[in-house]
Amino acid sequence: MRSEMKALKVLGQPLRRKEDLRLLTGAGRFVDDVKLESMLYLATVRSPYAHARILAIDKSEALAVAGVVDVIVPGDCPELDRPLPEVLEPGTLSNPYCDLHLTNPHHVLARGKATFQGEPVAMVVAESKLAAALGAEAVHVEYEELPAVHSAEDAMRPGAPRVHDANPNIIGHLKTAIGDLDAAFRKADFVIEERLAIQRLASMPIEGRGIVASWDARREEMTVWSTDQVPYRLRDALARMLDIHYDRVRIISGDVGGAFGGKGLIAEDLAAAALSRRLHRPVKWIESRSENFVSAHARDQYHDVRVAARNDGTLLGIDLKIVKDVGAYNHYEMVQTTNTVNHVLSHYKVPAFRAEGWCVVTNKVQMRPTRGAGRPEASFVMDRVLDFVAARTGIDPLEVRLRNIIPAEEMPYSNGLTYRDNVAISYDGGDYPRMLRLAAERLGYADWRKRQADARKDGRLIGIGISSSLEAGGVGPCEGARITIDDKGRVSVYLGVNSHGQSHETTFAQVCAEYLEVPYESVRVVAGDTALMRYGYGTGASRVGVNAGNAVMLAALALKQKIRALAAHVLGVGEDDVRLEAQRAFVASDPDRGRTFAQLAQAARANKRMIDLGGPGLTATEFFYPETVTWSSAVHMVAVEVDPGTGIVGVLKYAIVHDCGVPMNSAVVDGQLQGGTVQGIGAALGEEMVYDVSGQLLTGSFMDYPMPRAADVPPFEIEHLVTPTPKNPLGVRAAGEGGPVSPPAAFAGAVEDAIGKRCRITRMPLTPQRVFEIIRDAK
Amino acid sequence: MTTKAVEGERHTIQVTVNGKRQAAEVDSHTLLVEFLRESFRLTGTHVGCDTSQCGACVVEFEGNSVKSCTMLAVQADGGRITTIEGVGSREALHPMQEAFTECHALQCGYCTPGMVMSACDLVRKNPSPSEAEIRDWLDGNLCRCTGYNNIVRAVSEAAQALASGAQAGVKSGA
Ligand code: FES
Ligand code: FES
Numbered sequence: 001m002r003s004e005m006k007a008l009k010v011l012g013q014p015l016r017r018k019e020d021l022r023l024l025t026g027a028g029r030f031v032d033d034v035k036l037e038s039m040l041y042l043a044t045v046r047s048p049y050a051h052a053r054i055l056a057i058d059k060s061e062a063l064a065v066a067g068v069v070d071v072i073v074p075g076d077c078p079e080l081d082r083p084l085p086e087v088l089e090p091g092t093l094s095n096p097y098c099d100l101h102l103t104n105p106h107h108v109l110a111r112g113k114a115t116f117q118g119e120p121v122a123m124v125v126a127e128s129k130l131a132a133a134l135g136a137e138a139v140h141v142e143y144e145e146l147p148a149v150h151s152a153e154d155a156m157r158p159g160a161p162r163v164h165d166a167n168p169n170i171i172g173h174l175k176t177a178i179g180d181l182d183a184a185f186r187k188a189d190f191v192i193e194e195r196l197a198i199q200r201l202a203s204m205p206i207e208g209r210g211i212v213a214s215w216d217a218r219r220e221e222m223t224v225w226s227t228d229q230v231p232y233r234l235r236d237a238l239a240r241m242l243d244i245h246y247d248r249v250r251i252i253s254g255d256v257g258g259a260f261g262g263k264g265l266i267a268e269d270l271a272a273a274a275l276s277r278r279l280h281r282p283v284k285w286i287e288s289r290s291e292n293f294v295s296a297h298a299r300d301q302y303h304d305v306r307v308a309a310r311n312d313g314t315l316l317g318i319d320l321k322i323v324k325d326v327g328a329y330n331h332y333e334m335v336q337t338t339n340t341v342n343h344v345l346s347h348y349k350v351p352a353f354r355a356e357g358w359c360v361v362t363n364k365v366q367m368r369p370t371r372g373a374g375r376p377e378a379s380f381v382m383d384r385v386l387d388f389v390a391a392r393t394g395i396d397p398l399e400v401r402l403r404n405i406i407p408a409e410e411m412p413y414s415n416g417l418t419y420r421d422n423v424a425i426s427y428d429g430g431d432y433p434r435m436l437r438l439a440a441e442r443l444g445y446a447d448w449r450k451r452q453a454d455a456r457k458d459g460r461l462i463g464i465g466i467s468s469s470l471e472a473g474g475v476g477p478c479e480g481a482r483i484t485i486d487d488k489g490r491v492s493v494y495l496g497v498n499s500h501g502q503s504h505e506t507t508f509a510q511v512c513a514e515y516l517e518v519p520y521e522s523v524r525v526v527a528g529d530t531a532l533m534r535y536g537y538g539t540g541a542s543r544v545g546v547n548a549g550n551a552v553m554l555a556a557l558a559l560k561q562k563i564r565a566l567a568a569h570v571l572g573v574g575e576d577d578v579r580l581e582a583q584r585a586f587v588a589s590d591p592d593r594g595r596t597f598a599q600l601a602q603a604a605r606a607n608k609r610m611i612d613l614g615g616p617g618l619t620a621t622e623f624f625y626p627e628t629v630t631w632s633s634a635v636h637m638v639a640v641e642v643d644p645g646t647g648i649v650g651v652l653k654y655a656i657v658h659d660c661g662v663p664m665n666s667a668v669v670d671g672q673l674q675g676g677t678v679q680g681i682g683a684a685l686g687e688e689m690v691y692d693v694s695g696q697l698l699t700g701s702f703m704d705y706p707m708p709r710a711a712d713v714p715p716f717e718i719e720h721l722v723t724p725t726p727k728n729p730l731g732v733r734a735a736g737e738g739g740p741v742s743p744p745a746a747f748a749g750a751v752e753d754a755i756g757k758r759c760r761i762t763r764m765p766l767t768p769q770r771v772f773e774i775i776r777d778a779k
Numbered sequence: 780m781t782t783k784a785v786e787g788e789r790h791t792i793q794v795t796v797n798g799k800r801q802a803a804e805v806d807s808h809t810l811l812v813e814f815l816r817e818s819f820r821l822t823g824t825h826v827g828c829d830t831s832q833c834g835a836c837v838v839e840f841e842g843n844s845v846k847s848c849t850m851l852a853v854q855a856d857g858g859r860i861t862t863i864e865g866v867g868s869r870e871a872l873h874p875m876q877e878a879f880t881e882c883h884a885l886q887c888g889y890c891t892p893g894m895v896m897s898a899c900d901l902v903r904k905n906p907s908p909s910e911a912e913i914r915d916w917l918d919g920n921l922c923r924c925t926g927y928n929n930i931v932r933a934v935s936e937a938a939q940a941l942a943s944g945a946q947a948g949v950k951s952g953a
Contacts, residue, residue, distance in 0.1 A: 014883070016880050016881065017880065017883070017885075019888065020879070020880040020885060020888075021869045021872075021880070022869075022888075023885055023888030023891055024863075024867075024872065024876040024879055024880060024885070024888070024891060024892075024895065025823070025863065025864065025866075025867060025868060025869055025872070025876065026821065026822070026823015026824070026862065026863035026864040026892050027823065027864075027869070028823070028888050028889075029822075030822075030825070030889065032816075032822075032825075032826065033816075033822035035817075035820070130808075204923055205887070205889070205923050205924075206825075206827040206833055206835055206887075206889045206890045206921055206922065206923050207825070207827060207835075207887070207889045208827075255887070255888060255889075256887065257825070257827075257887045257888070257889025257890075258886070258887040258889060258923050258924050260923070288829045289827065289828035289829045289830065289833070290829055290830075500887050501886035501887030501888070501924045502886070503886065667883045668883070670883070671883050671886060671924075671925060671926075671929065674925065674926035674928055674929070675886060675923075675924045675925045675926040676926075677926060678925075678926030678927065679923070679926075701828075701830045701832070702828055702830060702832035702833060702921065703830060703832060707921055707923065708926075708927070709914075709917070709918050709921065709927075710913070710914040710915075710917040710918065710920070710922075710927040710930065710931060711911075711914040711915055711917075711918060713914075713926055713927045713928060715928060716928070739926075
């Protein structure tokens with residue numbers, strides 16, 4: 001499979017990004033930049049209550065607002081009288097662990113009762129954005145407030161009110177086990193039990209969601225501009241709703257201002273398309289930041305963990321019970337909890353492990369994945385466990401890790417678990433002990449231990465935290481790439497995946513330049529339009545680099561083969577006599593006899609040799625289907641100082657060792673790592689969606705939801721290791737999640753270590769107030 | 780708010796946008812950012828929030844960076860405005876833009892115009908800012924993709940390039 005491995009010329013280089021010229025000069029094209037003739041604007045009326053019966057909706061005053069074209073309530077628009085599609089349709093589960101998955105129909109507009117604050121209740125279309133907003137304010141809804149279910153514990157209490165009348169509050173269950181857990185607990189020198197919680201937070205890209213839907217009544221076709229991360233899913237959903245062939249729906253997603261897991265199909269997408277067809281006018285909806293705060297959240301999972309260990313610091317067994325609060329609706333089956341189960345053992349050997357998980361509905365905003373999707377929870381559990389074992393045994397936390405870590409000689413390592421694609425998990429290379437030692441070296445671990453002891457004498461609180469992570473990425477089913485060469489020798493690469501900052505135009509041009517052996521400058525990557533490729537499976541789950549990257553490589557190799565065959569025919573020699581170099585095919589024994597790629601592209605238009613080369617034109621399309629996922633790994637180490645007076649956590653040093661296989665562009669990989677790490681720091685030190693007991697969101701703006709700012713970010717000591725994976729021809733692994741996964745666990749360890757006094761940090765985030773309380777309670 | 784607010788009062792204002800003097804009709808409640816995006820189709824100025832906190836909408840007004848979502852269009856009457864479209868062009872990037880691409884200081888690019896506009900204002904006022912001053916100055920500009928360090932490095936490199944006489948379109952030599 002790796003026959004093409006060679007010294008790389010273009011791939012991996014930190015080349016300047018092709019998308020930058022456009023984005024730096026204000027010439028990007030985001031959905032809000034789309035303005036069409038006679039366009040209407042959509043606004044949503046949202047429930048102010050977390051849980052309330054809808055007794056009546058009066059739209060008369062709204063209809064009287066100047067500029068309002070229509071007001072839609074349930075029953076007004078038959079296309080909208082259907083639930084939003086599930087990301088994984090029930091009955092098509094591949095999840096090896098999940099044995100219960102109930103789906104509560106999630107209607108575009110609330111039916112009978114609202115189940116979270118912010119749920120769409122009615123929609124208004126108007127001639128202007130302002131008229132739509134004023135119309136929405138003039139819709140009068142009569143509610144009868146119901147008691148809200150505000151936490152997972154609350155939801156599981158006997159006699160708790162039901163979020164959805166038709167189903168119990170527990171809507172998902174999974175379990176799995178490896179090894180003999182009972183024996184592990186019998187043999188244990190000690191047992192640790194704790195509840196560990198990761199908070200509710202959100203992806204929070206700087207651009208919100210948006211859609212422009214434009215129905216062409218003459219051609220009976222729908223064109224949509226969207227921020228969706230999975231445009232083909234939106235295409236298929238709209239085609240189903242409109243009951244037309246999916247080829248009649250075209251989704252364009254030009255520039256998208258970040259997504260991180262949160263930008264998927266929502267109610268307004270269906271509404272805008274349905275209303276555009278009804279009214280024969282384009283309909284635009286742009287989410288405000290306030291709406292974004294109540295549209296989709298992430299994480300919110302707690303873990304009851306029991307650990308059996310020995311006095312020498314080795315782990316014998318882990319018994320894990322997981323509860324995830326999915327809010328009012330869940331469209332992702334138990335994917336994220338499954339990810340937690342499959343990443344929790346991390347870089348370590350655990351002979352016996354049992355996991356059981358529940359998904360629970362509450363009267364809060366629906367759950368979506370965000371960067372890491374279950375993995376930060378996993379690392380938080382494992383690293384907390386290792387730190388507790390260190391505290392209990394008196395062995396240094398670094399040493400405890402080295403005593404449990406998987407040795408490099410045991411790669412590829414199987415831990416007995418099964419990935420959610422139903423393939424047995426096998427870590428495909430990497431040297432975890434080396435990564436850990438290297439991170440310690442880059443941090444100056446031994447030195448910080450000395451400084452910590454010295455600082456203690458002066459009453460200063462310094463601590464070190466360690467976290468390791470894994471990232472199974474590159475999940476299938478597949479991606480495709482089409483490469484064409486025109487008769488000037490220019491190269492286009494077409495993809496079925498869109499980009500929201502991942503630098504696809506740059507990295508995939510590098511793959512193409514490398515394997516088609518053409519200049520980087522001559523390659524243009526075209527994507528973000530479902531008219532280009534028949535299928536695509538979305539930019540998320542760190543899957544695109546592996547899937548699309550390898551598809552581009554395969555297409556480049558296929559195209560070279562086609563060029564060789566055509567050149568042989570044109571030059572009248574055998575294919576083995578043709579050499580390709582500098583965008584030219586020539587006879588090996590007579591290099592002057594040859595044709596440029598441009599000339600061959602011209603010839604390929606009508607030459608009959610193309611009959612069995614796939615038809616006219618120098619073009620090749622290939623799809624890459626991975627066997628299963630590939631595993632990236634990272635180690636984060638942080639030294640912090642905690643201010644006992646304020647509870648503020650300051651970073652003294654932050655080191656990261658990261659291995660995502662062959663990088664496509666080292667600067668892009670570094671950027672993914674740094675940006676992700678800062679998102680993780682936000683999760684560790686401040687970000688949290690806080691609700692009161694009546695289900696009202698208390699953190700609904702950037703004022704209350706503290707995302708990291710420039711001054712909050714430390715410099716990072718980064719070491720990139722390159723262990724190519726044998727699982728795909730390019731040798732690439734996923735690069736999106738080595739950053740965000742570890743910071744919560746690393747900061748928890750560091751702050752606990754700084755405070756000392758046997759305090760235990762068990763939940764995130766570590767806001768100054770919470771740290772202050774921990775210090776106070778530890779006294 | 781009552782429904783009558785739709786009929787805001789109309790005003791004619793004179794503004795110089797990216798060096799071009801023009802007159803325009805605006806409603807009294809139109810925000811400067813809406814005015815720039817809708818009336819002039821200068822869509823490089825972005826909107827990332829509704830509480831004046833993200834900085835995606837920063838433009839230069841009368842020599843100062845301002846959040847254009849926080850000003851009414853009528854308040855700009857008689858003033859000079861520069862948006863990202865007036866800073867440099869694809870053919871001739873401003874040294875700040877040059878430094879951003881060189882330092883990989885953008886990913887999705889949504890925060891980028893506001894970042895560049897804020898950063899340009901900083902180096903106009905403080906030609907050799909320290910790292911801490913840069914971080915402090917960018918407090919009103921949120922970026923969710925990059926983690927900021929490359930942005931800070933870009934601003935610092937652009938300041939050095941500008942100090943050594945770089946102009947738009949002339950490579951900083953970085
Ligand atoms: S749009 Fe966020 S500050 Fe102006
Ligand atoms: S580059 Fe995406 S928000 Fe800054």
